[in-house]
Amino acid sequence: MTVTSGTVTSRKVQGWLYAAPTAVIVGVLFLAPLVLVGWMSLNRWPLLGPAVFNAPENYLDIAGNTLFVDAVFFTLKYTAITTVLLSLVALGLALLVQERRPGVGFFRTAFFLPGAVGFAAAGLLFYGMLNNDFGPIDPLLQTLGITDEPVRWIGTPNLALFSTITLVLWRFAGFNMLILLTGLQAIPTEVYEAARSDGANRWQILTRITLPLLRPTLALMLILSVTGSLLAFDQFFVFTNGGPDNSTVSMVMVIYREAFFRFDLGGAAALSVVLLVVLVAINALMLRRLR
Amino acid sequence: MSRYLTLSALAVLFLFPLAWSGYASLEEPSNYLQMARFGEGLGTYAGNSVLVSAMTVAGTLVVSALGGYAFARFDFPGKNLLFLATLAILMVPYATILIPLYVLLGYLGLQNSLVGLALVFVMFQLPFGLFMMRNAFEALPRELEEAALVDGCGTFRAFSRILLHAVRPALITVGLFAFLASWNDFFAPLILLNDGASFTLPVAVFSMTSQTMGAIDYGMLQAGVMVMAVPCLILFIVLQRHYVRGFMSGALRG
Numbered sequence: 001m002t003v004t005s006g007t008v009t010s011r012k013v014q015g016w017l018y019a020a021p022t023a024v025i026v027g028v029l030f031l032a033p034l035v036l037v038g039w040m041s042l043n044r045w046p047l048l049g050p051a052v053f054n055a056p057e058n059y060l061d062i063a064g065n066t067l068f069v070d071a072v073f074f075t076l077k078y079t080a081i082t083t084v085l086l087s088l089v090a091l092g093l094a095l096l097v098q099e100r101r102p103g104v105g106f107f108r109t110a111f112f113l114p115g116a117v118g119f120a121a122a123g124l125l126f127y128g129m130l131n132n133d134f135g136p137i138d139p140l141l142q143t144l145g146i147t148d149e150p151v152r153w154i155g156t157p158n159l160a161l162f163s164t165i166t167l168v169l170w171r172f173a174g175f176n177m178l179i180l181l182t183g184l185q186a187i188p189t190e191v192y193e194a195a196r197s198d199g200a201n202r203w204q205i206l207t208r209i210t211l212p213l214l215r216p217t218l219a220l221m222l223i224l225s226v227t228g229s230l231l232a233f234d235q236f237f238v239f240t241n242g243g244p245d246n247s248t249v250s251m252v253m254v255i256y257r258e259a260f261f262r263f264d265l266g267g268a269a270a271l272s273v274v275l276l277v278v279l280v281a282i283n284a285l286m287l288r289r290l291r
Numbered sequence: 292m293s294r295y296l297t298l299s300a301l302a303v304l305f306l307f308p309l310a311w312s313g314y315a316s317l318e319e320p321s322n323y324l325q326m327a328r329f330g331e332g333l334g335t336y337a338g339n340s341v342l343v344s345a346m347t348v349a350g351t352l353v354v355s356a357l358g359g360y361a362f363a364r365f366d367f368p369g370k371n372l373l374f375l376a377t378l379a380i381l382m383v384p385y386a387t388i389l390i391p392l393y394v395l396l397g398y399l400g401l402q403n404s405l406v407g408l409a410l411v412f413v414m415f416q417l418p419f420g421l422f423m424m425r426n427a428f429e430a431l432p433r434e435l436e437e438a439a440l441v442d443g444c445g446t447f448r449a450f451s452r453i454l455l456h457a458v459r460p461a462l463i464t465v466g467l468f469a470f471l472a473s474w475n476d477f478f479a480p481l482i483l484l485n486d487g488a489s490f491t492l493p494v495a496v497f498s499m500t501s502q503t504m505g506a507i508d509y510g511m512l513q514a515g516v517m518v519m520a521v522p523c524l525i526l527f528i529v530l531q532r533h534y535v536r537g538f539m540s541g542a543l544r545g
Contacts, residue, residue: 011365011366011367012365012366012367012368013367014365014446015361015364015365015366015367015370016361016367016368017361018357018358018360018361018365018450019357019358019361019362019365019367019370019373021353021354021357021358022354022355022357022358022361022373022377022417022421023373025354025410025413025414025417026373026376026377026380026414026417028395029392029395029410029411029413029414030376030379030380030383030388030414031376032391032395033388033391033392033395034383034387034388034391036391036394036395037387037388037390037391040390040391040394045394093301096294096297096298096301097298103295103298106302107298107301107302109528109531110301110302110305110306111301111302111305112527113305113306113309113524113527113528114305114308114309116471116520116523116524116526116527117309117475117519117520117523117524118471118474118475118476118477118493118519118520118523119475119477120475120477120493120496120497120519121475121493121496121516121519121520124496124497124500124512124515124516125308125309125312125513125516125520126308127500127512128312128315128509128512128513128516129308129311129312131509133509134315134509134510136311136315170305170308173305174305178535178538179538182538182539231384231385231386233385233386233478234477234478237477237481238477238497238500252384252385252386255386255390256386256481256482259390259393259482260482265390265393265394268386268390269390269391272384272386272387272390273387275384275386275387276383276384276387279382279384280382283382
């Protein structure tokens with residue numbers, strides 16, 4: 001089929017027309033807000049009332065915002081613990097359901113099913129399940145003789161963190177298992193057979209063959225887990241509400257409080273810009289190290 | 292055998308919270324009656340959620356099908372730039388974009404609006420949707436489109452009459468992801484909606500925990516959790532194949 005210049009032009013126009021809705025959505029609802037958040041961060045921008053240019057005050061205020069500085073350290077700690085535990089649990093689950101055996105499909109679904117529940121709903125579920133008067137966990141532990149008295153699951157800083165991480169593991173382990181399964185299934189079975197005939201044991205196969213070949217998939221899982229944890233909001237807002245004594249306040253929670261409790265959108269915008277820069281830097285660093 | 296014991300023990304751990312929540316909500320059937328009367332009433336909240344999810348799914352499907360076709364079959368100036376800009380949505384923290392969107396939607400007269408919320412969800416779904424649909428259209432044989440064009444169809448008729456049917460599995464995957472995301476999302480409605488009558492289910496059920504008068508009704512709360520969770524669980528079990536496929540293509544290529 002010969003193509004004249006006229007049809008090339010018309011195909012260009014047509015291509016643009018089909019892509020136009022995408023361009024409008026991306027332009028108006030993504031690029032414009034991105035520019036706006038930068039501009040807002042340079043202004044005293046109250047929730048109500050006019051904005052006044054005050055750069056770089058919002059950025060200078062960040063260092064004195066002790067709630068945010070504490071939240072940075074807390075979020076990093078939470079991210080480190082969650083990522084390590086989530087990776088180990090997901091890897092364990094993936095290895096257990098890797099091979100096609102009778103019943104494996106049921107177990108895969110069982111492990112993933114919590115992932116279909118919304119995160120906020122999952123948080124509210126745990127909020128009730130771990131409640132001392134209403135939930136079943138305390139009576140169960142006491143009947144089994146593991147504890148003598150009700151455990152204050154979200155009553156102390158360490159327990160609140162522990163309970164939140166349990167919630168996150170329950171909700172996301174299956175999701176990460178699914179990511180790892182896609183990687184595991186891409187490893188040809190011949191590789192395992194060759195290793196076995198060379199006399200390699202299970203541990204050697206895991207550390208010398210499976211994990212190295214799984215590296216790109218592990219990298220993807222790590223990046224998703226680190227990103228998701230650094231941006232944690234729902235789990236703390238819904239489940240611990242930042243408590244006790246602001247011990248579980250994440251960075252995004254501070255942004256939310258800055259904007260909607262302290263009515264300072266300019267300050268919230270400056271924090272958001274810092275968060276964006278940090279996140280892009282961490283992702284770039286991880287991509288470079290892991291690829 | 293020990294592997295099956297381990298698997299079964301783990302399955303009990305993973306399924307127990309869901310089973311307990313279902314049981315706790317049904318222990319007193321009045322939990323559901325209480326919940327139905329909570330605040331503006333369950334009908335309002337569920338109606339809002341259904342409306343937002345329907346608009347999000349429809350919007351995501353239309354925009355990403357048209358866009359996917361453009362990226363798979365046409366060359367136009369700015370094509371790569373637009374694709375990169377769309378994928379960049381994944382790199383930007385939710386909060387970073389929602390704070391200015393709160394202001395921007397106000398300028399557009401879409402403050403506290405379910406339409407505005409759905410548009411925001413469409414934007415967040417676009418990287419995945421566009422990526423899936425582009426790959427789906429690229430995988431179709433070119434002859435399918437050319438035959439239609441030779442028969443005198445315009446590209447739009449070829450697209451709407453023939454190609455769309457051929458990419459139906461990808462559309463189901465994109466629609467499923469869009470539904471789960473918009474039905475379950477908590478942060479965007481929390482920021483963008485500020486009037487109880489326009490709340491979606493996650494925000495409304497959350498507000499059951501912050502009642503100023505009286506104690507928290509935990510049974511009613513679990514009934515709310517079930518109303519949110521059960522549609523997703525059913526949809527996931529029915530469409531599991533489509534979910535996993537979308538996942539694989541996203542995970543492997545992404």
